[in-house]
Each structure stands twice: as structure tokens, then as C-alpha cells.
Amino acid sequence: xxxxxxHIQLHPESNKTxxxxxxxxxRNEIRAGNLLQNEKLPSARFxxxxxxxxxxxxxxxxxxxxxxxxxxxxxxxxxxxxxxxxLYEIKMQPxxxxxxxxxxxxxxxxxxxxSPNAIDMRFFxxxxxxxxxxxxxxxxKSSMFALGEPQGDLELRTTICRYLHGSRGVNCEPExxxxxxxxxxxxxxxxxxxxxxxxxxxxNPTYVRAYKIFRSFAYPVSFIPMDGNGIRVDALRxxxxxxxxxxxxxxxxxxxxIPIGRRMELLKWAVEEEGRYLIEDxxxxxxxxxxxxxxxxxxxxxxxxxxxxxxxSKAIAPAIRISYMVLPYPLLEKYRKECSFFSSTVSRIxxxxxxxxxxxxxxxxYLNKMRKQYRMKHDFLMNEIRPLERYFSISGGNAGLHILxxxxxxxxxxxxxxxxEKMGVKVYCMGAFRMETDEKVSEPxxxxxxxxxxxxxxxxxxxxxxxxxxx
Amino acid sequence: xxxxxxHIQLHPESNKTxxxxxxxxxRNEIRAGNLLQNEKLPSARFxxxxxxxxxxxxxxxxxxxxxxxxxxxxxxxxxxxxxxxxLYEIKMQPxxxxxxxxxxxxxxxxxxxxSPNAIDMRFFxxxxxxxxxxxxxxxxKSSMFALGEPQGDLELRTTICRYLHGSRGVNCEPExxxxxxxxxxxxxxxxxxxxxxxxxxxxNPTYVRAYKIFRSFAYPVSFIPMDGNGIRVDALRxxxxxxxxxxxxxxxxxxxxIPIGRRMELLKWAVEEEGRYLIEDxxxxxxxxxxxxxxxxxxxxxxxxxxxxxxxSKAIAPAIRISYMVLPYPLLEKYRKECSFFSSTVSRIxxxxxxxxxxxxxxxxYLNKMRKQYRMKHDFLMNEIRPLERYFSISGGNAGLHILxxxxxxxxxxxxxxxxEKMGVKVYCMGAFRMETDEKVSEPxxxxxxxxxxxxxxxxxxxxxxxxxxx
Numbered sequence: 001x002x003x004x005x006x007h008i009q010l011h012p013e014s015n016k017t018x019x020x021x022x023x024x025x026x027r028n029e030i031r032a033g034n035l036l037q038n039e040k041l042p043s044a045r046f047x048x049x050x051x052x053x054x055x056x057x058x059x060x061x062x063x064x065x066x067x068x069x070x071x072x073x074x075x076x077x078x079x080x081x082x083x084x085x086x087l088y089e090i091k092m093q094p095x096x097x098x099x100x101x102x103x104x105x106x107x108x109x110x111x112x113x114x115s116p117n118a119i120d121m122r123f124f125x126x127x128x129x130x131x132x133x134x135x136x137x138x139x140x141k142s143s144m145f146a147l148g149e150p151q152g153d154l155e156l157r158t159t160i161c162r163y164l165h166g167s168r169g170v171n172c173e174p175e176x177x178x179x180x181x182x183x184x185x186x187x188x189x190x191x192x193x194x195x196x197x198x199x200x201x202x203x204n205p206t207y208v209r210a211y212k213i214f215r216s217f218a219y220p221v222s223f224i225p226m227d228g229n230g231i232r233v234d235a236l237r238x239x240x241x242x243x244x245x246x247x248x249x250x251x252x253x254x255x256x257x258i259p260i261g262r263r264m265e266l267l268k269w270a271v272e273e274e275g276r277y278l279i280e281d282x283x284x285x286x287x288x289x290x291x292x293x294x295x296x297x298x299x300x301x302x303x304x305x306x307x308x309x310x311x312x313s314k315a316i317a318p319a320i321r322i323s324y325m326v327l328p329y330p331l332l333e334k335y336r337k338e339c340s341f342f343s344s345t346v347s348r349i350x351x352x353x354x355x356x357x358x359x360x361x362x363x364x365x366y367l368n369k370m371r372k373q374y375r376m377k378h379d380f381l382m383n384e385i386r387p388l389e390r391y392f393s394i395s396g397g398n399a400g401l402h403i404l405x406x407x408x409x410x411x412x413x414x415x416x417x418x419x420x421e422k423m424g425v426k427v428y429c430m431g432a433f434r435m436e437t438d439e440k441v442s443e444p445x446x447x448x449x450x451x452x453x454x455x456x457x458x459x460x461x462x463x464x465x466x467x468x469x470x471x
Numbered sequence: 472x473x474x475x476x477x478h479i480q481l482h483p484e485s486n487k488t489x490x491x492x493x494x495x496x497x498r499n500e501i502r503a504g505n506l507l508q509n510e511k512l513p514s515a516r517f518x519x520x521x522x523x524x525x526x527x528x529x530x531x532x533x534x535x536x537x538x539x540x541x542x543x544x545x546x547x548x549x550x551x552x553x554x555x556x557x558l559y560e561i562k563m564q565p566x567x568x569x570x571x572x573x574x575x576x577x578x579x580x581x582x583x584x585x586s587p588n589a590i591d592m593r594f595f596x597x598x599x600x601x602x603x604x605x606x607x608x609x610x611x612k613s614s615m616f617a618l619g620e621p622q623g624d625l626e627l628r629t630t631i632c633r634y635l636h637g638s639r640g641v642n643c644e645p646e647x648x649x650x651x652x653x654x655x656x657x658x659x660x661x662x663x664x665x666x667x668x669x670x671x672x673x674x675n676p677t678y679v680r681a682y683k684i685f686r687s688f689a690y691p692v693s694f695i696p697m698d699g700n701g702i703r704v705d706a707l708r709x710x711x712x713x714x715x716x717x718x719x720x721x722x723x724x725x726x727x728x729i730p731i732g733r734r735m736e737l738l739k740w741a742v743e744e745e746g747r748y749l750i751e752d753x754x755x756x757x758x759x760x761x762x763x764x765x766x767x768x769x770x771x772x773x774x775x776x777x778x779x780x781x782x783x784s785k786a787i788a789p790a791i792r793i794s795y796m797v798l799p800y801p802l803l804e805k806y807r808k809e810c811s812f813f814s815s816t817v818s819r820i821x822x823x824x825x826x827x828x829x830x831x832x833x834x835x836x837y838l839n840k841m842r843k844q845y846r847m848k849h850d851f852l853m854n855e856i857r858p859l860e861r862y863f864s865i866s867g868g869n870a871g872l873h874i875l876x877x878x879x880x881x882x883x884x885x886x887x888x889x890x891x892e893k894m895g896v897k898v899y900c901m902g903a904f905r906m907e908t909d910e911k912v913s914e915p916x917x918x919x920x921x922x923x924x925x926x927x928x929x930x931x932x933x934x935x936x937x938x939x940x941x942x
Contacts, residue, residue, distance in 0.1 A: 067869065068765055069700070069730015082732065121616055130608040137601040145592055147789035181652040181792070181816035188659045192687045212812050216663045229540075259540020261553065294539055318618035319818045321652070341683050345652035345816050347790045398538065 022061035041079040110426035112462030116402035116450030132356045148348045152179025156355040169299030172326045181321040181345035191217045192339045201241035203231045205433035207252045223435040230258035233265040245279040248297040253433045255396020270305035279307045286315045288399040304328035377451045384463040401452035407445040419469040425462050493532035501541050512550040581897035583933030587873035587921030603827045619819045623650025627826040640770030643797045652792040652816035662688045663810045672712035674702045676904035678723045694906040701729035704736040716750040719768040724904045726867020741776035753781045759870040775799035848922045855934040872923035878916040890940040896933050
């Protein structure tokens with residue numbers, strides 16, 4: 001009997017199986033270069049007898065080594081080492097920098113945070129949501145766990161279509177709607193539909209996340225100044241922009257609503273050249289305190305030039321990762337041809353829950369309740385803030401969940417924010433939303449105060465502090 | 472009393488409120504040009520008396536018209552029409568083409584569909600999933616309905632990290648994991664991390680959806696021929712590719728597993744130049760019928776050159792829109808700097824359900840059950856297919872949910888597919904996965920047979936038909 005090239009010490013008491021011990025021993029011998037290429041291993045039958053283990057155990061170990069490319073089984077001849085010529089030892093490089101873990105805890109917490117993004121979840125009908133979820137899961141067949149249509153389930157698209165028509169005047173068919181897991185995803189998809197190198201115009205100041213997203217597309221972006229009626233179409237015309245991203249019903253962060261005349265100008269701009277589009281981000285249109293909500297810009301578009309985007313994150317809950325995009329027909333056609341292979345990003349279960357929540361009237365009831373809540377907070381805030389009107393002009397308060405306080409005394413935003421923060425009140429600077437352009441305009445300091453998530457008491461106490469530090 | 476410019480006929484029995492009727496009448500008069508710019512409207516008090524409605528009703532209508540830009544309220548003077556100069560009548564263009572609605576019904580249904588994508592959902596633990604969901608919702612606080620971290624919840628990332636290490640040998644920290652709603656979304660995000668104009672190499676044949684996605688990025692794509700050990704690194708070296716997209720453990724659709732030597736060659740290629748990466752799509756590695764699953768390519772990467780992507784769509788259910796991407800540190804740093812503003816696409820509720828499903832051992836139990844199921848179907852199929860081995864060589868069957876039948880008689884794939892389809896059996900042609908390259912290689916016909924979703928009876932009957940039509 002020739003010398004066996006393997007000397008395995010098996011440990012029956014180890015928590016590794018015998019098969020694993022054999023496998024690992026041989027693998028390590030090959031890696032270490034102790035078993036060389038083309039070296040023949042003992043037959044499985046022989047090794048099994050030698051080690052006093054079952055034949056199956058050795059077969060499994062050899063099989064695994066063959067599957068992983070360490071051994072080769074040559075028919076009628078046995079097992080041979082096929083250690084690669086290029087067996088390549090590389091060492092782990094520790095990461096250059098210790099990456100900071102980004103968590104919520106990193107951010108300072110203020111007792112009074114007038115965040116313009118936060119919403120009030122205290123009245124969310126958790127019980128209803130749970131009941132719908134439970135009922136859906138009880139009835140759930142396997143189809144519910146299957147992958148849905150790329151655009152989203154037809155039932156939900158039909159429900160959204162009806163809702164958008166009734167509440168926002170949006171004119172569309174369910175086939176024009178694409179449901180996606182959040183606005184960011186829908187914009188990523190829209191990039192693929194619009195194509196490369198699209199010159200985008202944005203209002204200035206604007207929604208910074210959308211700007212970052214366009215920048216990540218390497219789209220050139222022009223910032224268009226606004227006046228009291230919103231984005232200035234005369235300034236837009238001076239750019240080569242092909243697409244304008246606008247928030248016509250309640251601009252973020254200024255709160256300006258574009259009146260009908262300016263809207264018509266915008267639509268006129270869009271039809272003047274082939275391939276021009278308006279992206280309408282209708283992010284918080286559900287909450288309006290004077291009259292019924294403004295109709296959408298899309299409602300006035302009869303030429304298929306508006307891409308309408310909305311979300312349930314604000315009106316229901318941020319966790320509901322469901323947004324919708326209404327494509328005009330020319331872009332829908334491009335989507336169908338070039339992008340419809342992208343799978344849906346929302347599970348059918350979540351789509352079904354949302355569909356029933358809207359269809360059965362719970363959404364409307366919740367919206368009505370929240371409108372009352374937010375209106376109450378809004379009115380309360382406006383009242384509390386009145387003594388500050390000597391120092392600030394107040395605007396943007398007809399809708400949405402935030403107002404604007406523009407300083408009349410020539411103070412800087414940093415100064416105003418810092419003095420408030422020192423006393424535990426977080427307010428937001430308009431400067432963070434203003435984009436630098438060539439023409440240097442010096443704007444008065446404007447502070448953004450969101451009230452969505454604050455209680456009436458918190459609003460009272462927060463404003464009382466602002467009165468002390470700002471007046 | 473001067474002539475009133477408005478003559479509204481109110482219909483108290485209409486389903487429209489009086490406020491809406493007044494609002495719509497005036498809006499239409501302005502739109503039609505019957506009320507001209509700067510024309511003064513009667514005071515709200517006067518109109519209310521005239522129409523015998525409450526003052527509030529008129530106030531609401533005027534308020535809405537002001538909000539929409541049709542009227543202007545001049546302090547102390549009253550309401551004036553501010554019909555825009557540019558009021559612009561545009562007509563709806565009907566869409567050029569009647570767009571076909573893309574639904575599942577469009578596709579023909581075959582009694583025996585050997586789809587390589589379909590999976591078996593009969594054993595899915597619906598009851599467990601429902602129970603977890605119910606418990607989570609019972610305990611759900613509002614934080615569950617808040618927007619989570621962009622990378623995904625730390626708990627789930629930690630669980631996935633542990634799972635990937637144990638089952639696939641993946642070496643990573645939870646901070647390297649990004650959770651997203653499906654592989655397509657993760658690739659869209661990866662594009663933003665990698666940047667523009669990245670030259671990608673793909674195996675040929677390959678996963679066509681991934682190719683379409685890269686094409687939608689306008690990335691140049693090179694197709695690299697394969698041999699029995701997978702992608703040919705010598706051919707890869709002849710391209711300018713910076714990134715190679717590979718499926719090392721069970722290539723789709725060939726079923727080839729890359730042995731350790733070739734893996735080392737690939738890793739060597741990646742470290743030879745700055746900025747080279749391998750994207751490892753480990754799409755169905757959970758199912759392997761010989762030995763334990765092959766470790767991932769990432770497991771052998773000690774230099775941070777592998778982006779590892781996997782999904783729960785195949786191992787749990789297609790509706791679970793949760794995939795994960797493990798970024799090596801250099802790319803993680805880029806993500807943190809440039810892309811971490813993209814919101815998470817998966818709701819916290821869904822993340823929590825999945826986390827408990829894995830953490831509490833249900834996932835492993837389900838996987839073990841499905842491994843047995845699929846192995847049983849696999850063995851059954853291999854046995855049934857044996858009589859066809861005179862006509863076909865069988866391969867790719869060590870793992871995954873499909874096998875390959877390569878024709879020995881010089882027939883065409885179209886011919887083989889058509890004769891099967893005529894008898895109600897749907898099989899898939901390798902040609903659909905082969906990408907055209909300059910060197911024209913004539914490959915023998917290869918048919919793909921997936922068995923994941925078929926029952927043993929369906930496999931038997933389907934193969935019996937193939938025997939008749941192919942032999």
C-alpha cells in the first residue's frame with residue numbers, strides 16, 4: 001500500500017460532521033499547496049475503510065470538493081487535485097476609513113422641532129389597517145404572493161385613478177399609472193423613460209432631494225427664480241430646459257400656489273417644442289385650508305405634457321412606500337417599449353391593503369380627520385405667531401404643513417436658527433433650499449416652521465420661546 | 472343698482488353644493504371670456520343677498536377662485552377678475568396608437584409549462600406569515616409606520632448578514648448591506664454608485680433582464696463566451712470591461728458553477744486595475760442537490776471587489792419585494808457620500824415580518840422543506856428524462872430549478888419548441904439568452920426545462936409528451 005497523501009485526524013465529538021471534517025481537511029491541504037495539481041487521491045472506498053467512516057461520508061466530501069472545483073473526477077480513474085495555476089492569495093485590506101454608521105441617533109433631538117416634513121401619526125387608524133391586513137391574509141391565495149404587474153395591480157391603479165380625478169381633477173386612465181415604492185424610485189424610472197442628458201429646470205428655492213436625484217442622473221439643472229405667482233416662465237424660456245420640475249399647488253418650501261394664468265403659461269411653454277414635459281410633484285395637496293384643494297396642473301393639461309407624481313407617504317404614513325406616477329401617452333409608450341421589464345417594487349399584499357383602505361372610504365375619513373387636525377394646528381399657530389408679525393411677514397400658510405416667516409429686520413438665518421436652537425427650538429432655514437446661481441440675489445432671512453407633528457401645547461411653547469429669542 | 476355681471480341659476484336640488492355651483496359658474500364665465508380681466512365682481516355680501524344664500528357660501532366660492540388665480544382680492548376694494556393674458560386653449564390630442572394593455576392574460580397558457588422562473592408556492596407557510604404579520608401589527612407603534620433608514624432596518628440587515636455568512640460564506644458587516652424592493656431597484660441604485668459609462672461584461676448566454684437594465688443605463692456591454700468552467704477570463708481580459716456581472720454558483724441559464732480556480736482568476740482580474748468590480752448575482756443558490764451549497768464568490772474576495780446581490784423572491788415568494796446588496800467598502804463609501812439620500816423602498820412593516828421569519832427559524836425550515844421538494848422533483852425529472860439521453864445531453868442539474876437539454880441531432884431550437892408547444896408543453900430556448908456577438912458561433916440547440924412549479928404528475932406527463940414529439 002502506497003503512502004496515503006492525507007492524514008486526517010477525525011474528531012467524532014466535534015460539532016462538525018465527519019463529512020465536513022474530511023472536506024475541510026482536503027480543501028485546506030490543497031489551498032496550502034500540500035496537495036498538488038494532478039495528484040491522485042485515494043479512492044472513496046479505500047479512504048472510507050482507512051478512516052473507518054461510511055462510504056457515503058467520503059462520497060459527500062469528494063462531491064463537494066468536485067462541485068467547488070478543488071477536485072476533478074476522471075471517469076474510471078478516480079479523483080485528482082485540480083488546484084488552479086492561478087491560486088491567488090490575497091489579503092484583506094481593512095477599510096481606509098472607519099465609516100460612520102448613519103442612524104437616527106446621530107441627529108440632535110430638540111424638544112420643539114418645527115420640521116416641515118414630519119406628520120402627525122396619532123390619529124392613524126391602526127386598528128383599521130390591521131383589520132384589513134388580517135382579512136386580506138386570511139383570504140390570501142398564492143396569487144397574492146406572486147409577482148404582480150410591473151405597473152402595479154390594476155385594481156389599485158383604478159382606485160387611484162378615481163381618487164385623483166375626484167380630488168385633484170387629474171385626467172387619466174388606469175393604464176397611465178405606474179405604482180412604485182416611493183417617489184425616488186419613480187424618478188429613477190422616469191430617468192430611464194426620458195433618457196440621458198435631459199436639461200431640467202427647477203424652482204429656486206426647491207425640494208433639495210429631487211435636485212440631488214436629478215444630479216445623480218447627471219442631468220444639467222437650471223434654477224429658475226420665482227415671484228409671487230411661482231416659477232417665472234420668462235426666466236424658464238431663457239434656458240435650454242426640456243423638462244421643468246414644479247410643485248404648482250403648494251411649492252416646497254415657499255408655499256406659493258401657482259395661479260391659473262401662470263399655469264397656462266407653463267403649459268404653453270411645454271407644448272412649444274417637441275419633447276418638453278412638466279413634472280408635477282403634488283406632494284401635499286391633500287391639505288388646504290382655504291376653499292377646496294387646488295386642482296392639479298395635470299387637470300389643465302390637454303396636450304399630454306404633464307407627468308404627475310404623488311405619494312401616500314404624507315397623507316397616510318411614511319412607512320407606506322407607495323407612490324404613483326401618471327404618464328402622458330407619449331411617455332407611456334416609451335415606458336412600454338423600453339422600461340416595462342422593470343419589476344414592480346411594491347408587494348401585492350401592500351397594494352391590496354392600500355386599495356381596500358381607499359376603496360372602502362377609510363382614506364377619505366382619515367383625510368378629513370387630518371384636515372381638521374392640521375387646520376386646527378394651523379389656525380392655532382397663526383394666532384400664536386401674530387405678535388411676531390412686527391418682526392416677520394408670514395406666508396405660505398394656505399396649505400400644507402408649514403409656513404414661512406420672512407425677517408423684516410435684516411438678521412441672518414443662521415443667527416435666527418442658532419438663537420432658537422439654543423433654547424431647544426429647531427426651525428429650518430430657507431437658505432438650505434436656495435440654490436446658488438450666477439445672479440447673486442440677496443434675499444431676506446426666511447425661516448420655515450412645520451407644525452404637522454407638533455401638538456397644540458408644543459406649538460404654544462415653541463412659539464413662546466421664539467417670541468423671547470427673536471423679538 | 473348697476474347691472475350684475477353674473478346671472479347664476481342655482482339648483483338647490485343638484486348634487487353639487489351651492490358653493491360649487493357659484494364657483495363653477497364664475498370660473499366658466501372667466502374661461503369663456505364673458506368676464507374680462509380687471510372686471511369687478513359684486514361684493515360677497517351683495518351677491519349672497521342677491522342669490523339668497525349665506526355669506527359663507529359666497530365667501531367660499533370667491534376664496535376658491537382667488538386660490539386658483541381666477542380672481543384677485545384687492546384690499547378695501549373687492550374682487551377683480553385676473554383672467555390671464557395667456558389663457559390658452561389647447562385641445563386634447565388622442566393618443567396616436569391604442570396602447571395594448573399588458574396583462575398576464577395576453578400570454579398563452581400551456582398545460583405543461585417548464586418555466587425556469589416559476590417556483591412552487593404550495594408549501595409556503597402562509598399561516599406562519601399571517602401569524603407574524605398579525606403579531607407585529609398588534610404591537611405596532613407609530614415608529615413602525617415611520618420611514619426607516621435608507622439602507623434598511625439594522626435588525627433585518629443584521630439577520631441577513633448572519634444568514635449570508637452561515638449559508639453562503641459571505642463576509643460582511645450589517646453596515647455594508649442595502650435592502651431594496653427587488654434586484655432591479657438595487658441595480659438602479661448601483662448605477663448611481665458606480666457612475667456613468669461603466670463598461671460591463673456579461674456571461675453569454677446570460678440573464679436577459681439584467682442585460683436590459685444595463686442597456687437602460689447606457690452602459691456598454693460586452694458578452695464573454697463561457698466554457699465548462701464558466702466565463703472565460705482570457706476573453707474578459709480582451710475587453711475594456713470595468714465591471715463583470717456573473718452568476719458563479721449556478722449560472723443562468725446554463726447552470727454552470729464556476730470552480731475555485733476560475734473564481735480566483737476572476738478575483739485576480741478584478742484587483743489588477745483600480746475600480747474594477749464583480750457583481751455576483753446569487754439568485755438561486757439556496758437549492759443545490761450535491762453537497763452543501765457552493766460558497767459565494769464574495770466569500771473568496773478579500774480585497775473588496777465583489778458586489779453581492781441576492782433576493783428572497785425565489786426562496787420565499789415573488790411577492791416579497793425584498794432584495795439585498797452587499798457593498799464592498801470603497802463602494803459603500805461612495806454610496807454614503809453620494810446616494811444615501813435615496814429613501815428606502817421597503818416598508819418597515821415588511822422588513823420586520825421578514826426579519827422575524829428568518830430570525831425565528833421559519834425561513835430555514837421552509838428552505839429545508841423546499842430543498843427536499845425540489846430535489847424530489849429534480850430526481851424524478853432526471854429519471855423520466857433518461858430515455859431522451861440518446862437524443863440530448865443533459866446538464867446544469869446540480870442546482871437551481873432548471874436543467875438544460877442539448878440536442879445531439881442537429882435540430883433547431885425553434886423546431887423543438889414548436890413541436891412541443893403544439894402538444895401543450897412549453898419549453899424554453901437557449902437562443903433567447905444568447906447575445907449576438909461578432910464572432911458567429913453555431914451552437915447546438917439547447918432547451919431549458921424548469922421544474923420548480925410543476926407537480927411530479929405534470930413532470931411525468933410533460934416529459935412523456937416530449938418523448939413522443941422529440942424522439
